[in-house]
Amino acid sequence: MSKRGQIIHSKRFMDGRITPEELHQSMAFPIGAKCRLCGRPPMIAIRSYGEEAEMIKRDQNLRIFATVDPEKYASMLIKTKAGRFIRIGEVYACSHCAPQAEREAAHHPSWCFVDIDKGPGPDKIVSGYRGPSILDQ
Numbered sequence: 450m451s452k453r454g455q456i457i458h459s460k461r462f463m464d465g466r467i468t469p470e471e472l473h474q475s476m477a478f479p480i481g482a483k484c485r486l487c488g489r490p491p492m493i494a495i496r497s498y499g500e501e502a503e504m505i506k507r508d509q510n511l512r513i514f515a516t517v518d519p520e521k522y523a524s525m526l527i528k529t530k531a532g533r534f535i536r537i538g539e540v541y542a543c544s545h546c547a548p549q550a551e552r553e554a555a556h557h558p559s560w561c562f563v564d565i566d567k568g569p570g571p572d573k574i575v576s577g578y579r580g581p582s583i584l585d586q
């Protein structure tokens with residue numbers, strides 16, 4: 450048995466059994482997650498967040514929810530330089546529909562920001578927030 454093949458293959462990600470993109474696809478999304486536009490397996494996740502104070506102003510139930518289930522509420526919160534934000538939603542898009550989904554995600558009210566997780570690409574995380582990045586603490 451020749452060792453040469455093994456050396457060559459050891460340089461490939463996971464012995465070439467799976468690409469980094471496929472691994473990301475199989476690990477990063479909930480079971481059954483589909484592209485929002487075409488239903489294919491997703492490649493990127495688009496998460497949107499709203500300013501906590503603004504969200505509570507718009508939905509009084511949030512205040513009740515925070516009292517009833519503080520743990521769940523805390524898990525939806527993220528702290529940023531610009532204050533506390535609540536995760537509003539998460540949608541997925543396949544590599545084919547990603548540009549359109551990203552364009553749609555760019556339209557959001559000023560009290561929201563959008564975080565796009567592209568997985569193992571060269572530009573890993575792109576913030577759709579208009580202004581300086583608030584995720585770097």
Ligand SMILES: [Zn+2]
Binds near residue numbers: 486487542545546
């Ligand atoms: Zn798609």
